[in-house]
Amino acid sequence: MKIAIIGTGYVGIVSGTCFSEFGHEVVCIDKDAAKVAALCQGQIPIYEPGLADMVAKNMTGGRLHFTTELSEAVPEADAVFIAVGTPSSRRGDGYADLSYLYQAAKDLAPHLTGYTVVVDKSTVPVGTARQVARVISETNPTADFDMASNPEFLREGAAINDFMRPDRVVIGVENEKAATVLREIYNALYLIETPIVITGIETAELIKYAANAFLAVKISFINEMANICEAVGADAIALAKGIGLDGRIGKKFLHPGPGYGGSCFPKDTVALLRTVQEHGVSARIVEAAVEVNAAQKARMVKKIRDALGGSETGLTIGVLGLTFKPETDDMRESPALTILPALIEKGAKVVAHDPQGMREAAKLLPDSVIYVENPYEVCLGADAIILMTEWNQYRALDFKRVLATMNKPVFVDLRNVYEPNKMRAIGFEYHGNGRGHEKR
Numbered sequence: 001m002k003i004a005i006i007g008t009g010y011v012g013i014v015s016g017t018c019f020s021e022f023g024h025e026v027v028c029i030d031k032d033a034a035k036v037a038a039l040c041q042g043q044i045p046i047y048e049p050g051l052a053d054m055v056a057k058n059m060t061g062g063r064l065h066f067t068t069e070l071s072e073a074v075p076e077a078d079a080v081f082i083a084v085g086t087p088s089s090r091r092g093d094g095y096a097d098l099s100y101l102y103q104a105a106k107d108l109a110p111h112l113t114g115y116t117v118v119v120d121k122s123t124v125p126v127g128t129a130r131q132v133a134r135v136i137s138e139t140n141p142t143a144d145f146d147m148a149s150n151p152e153f154l155r156e157g158a159a160i161n162d163f164m165r166p167d168r169v170v171i172g173v174e175n176e177k178a179a180t181v182l183r184e185i186y187n188a189l190y191l192i193e194t195p196i197v198i199t200g201i202e203t204a205e206l207i208k209y210a211a212n213a214f215l216a217v218k219i220s221f222i223n224e225m226a227n228i229c230e231a232v233g234a235d236a237i238a239l240a241k242g243i244g245l246d247g248r249i250g251k252k253f254l255h256p257g258p259g260y261g262g263s264c265f266p267k268d269t270v271a272l273l274r275t276v277q278e279h280g281v282s283a284r285i286v287e288a289a290v291e292v293n294a295a296q297k298a299r300m301v302k303k304i305r306d307a308l309g310g311s312e313t314g315l316t317i318g319v320l321g322l323t324f325k326p327e328t329d330d331m332r333e334s335p336a337l338t339i340l341p342a343l344i345e346k347g348a349k350v351v352a353h354d355p356q357g358m359r360e361a362a363k364l365l366p367d368s369v370i371y372v373e374n375p376y377e378v379c380l381g382a383d384a385i386i387l388m389t390e391w392n393q394y395r396a397l398d399f400k401r402v403l404a405t406m407n408k409p410v411f412v413d414l415r416n417v418y419e420p421n422k423m424r425a426i427g428f429e430y431h432g433n434g435r436g437h438e439k440r
Ligand code: NAD
Pocket: 006, 007, 008, 009, 010, 011, 012, 029, 030, 031, 032, 035, 083, 084, 085, 086, 100, 101, 103, 104, 107, 121, 122, 123, 124, 152, 153, 154, 155, 156, 263, 264
């Protein structure tokens, strides 16, 4: 199959590369000329484990190309995937900004030649794919195409594996002709018995929001339970195990933390709330998850302040990890973007390290943040260390060395990575998240 992918962000570049790995001929298009020029040289604009090697292999194999020109890819394509960003609108009202998507639809329409399936892979509110089809038909009334929705569920940091071995593939189509093209594209996954869920377009669009909303609810639920644990003297880790082993509940997404972030959950939960409002229905559980998440970040600021004895003014706080989760350089909606400015505003000096996120973080955090290249430098003279993101390389630090260089021995572990007793035995005043049983 010949495939064109519009947008080479996390989703576009991973999808395009994996489709080429399946053996298809793929051209990825982006309007960002610098990004495309770098990709053509084999330089990957994002940090995603395994991606660079797979891009190089498929470029060498002649199955994967990058360009800024739709005319070089769309006319030949059997399917054109749109994978542009759909961020929250700049108006701040929570609606998804669909301008990139509609622009891509307008731009691609004149290039459609022969029967083509146009597939929306971006996360979009219900009804959007139908609007995209309208834009294409209005721009090119003779275009012979079917519209489809194929939401993406990959996780940054594990994107290749998620794409190559997904739990399921969701395909929203209106007829068998389009379904056949998409089945053929995903044949490699069908052969390894991946469930392929074929639905109508609206259902496919809503499945993506429902999945993200459910996971956001699960995270907010365990964060709220962790807070309850702290209040009543219970242990959130044991609680998560105790409920997670129930097959109906499941172990995943039951880790107390500073709140969910990233490029998907925050914007998708709020966009879903806007959609349901427009349709005169409610989603009160999702609403609560969003509120709990905002409160959780504020609660983490208070937790850090309390650990410092009630005030952070004039103190030095060392921060390990800035990205919203490990194995990505994505800083979008990272809890660090709320927590660190709140500490700085009260007069704290922040020294931070992140293995991949510092370049992006520097664009988004106050200028006063000091970035260091080595996690041990974070600890020099610090009045407290905050473990914000659970990168593997922070798991086995030499904590005696860390402690020896700190000004005060306060350690706030927002992700419950470390064993409290071991940290206390080393000499830290250790604060976990949801570990109320220790205060009894
Ligand atoms: P991104 O912001 O990283 O990348 C989008 C890319 O599209 C950019 O490179 C931009 O230059 C390009 N672009 C925008 N308009 C264009 C146009 N008209 N023509 C060509 N290129 C254009 O986005 P992302 O994180 O890959 O997300 C894409 C979509 O997938 C979003 O809807 C997102 O919600 C969804 N999604 C993201 C993830 C994730 O983990 N990042 C996972 C699942 C779904």
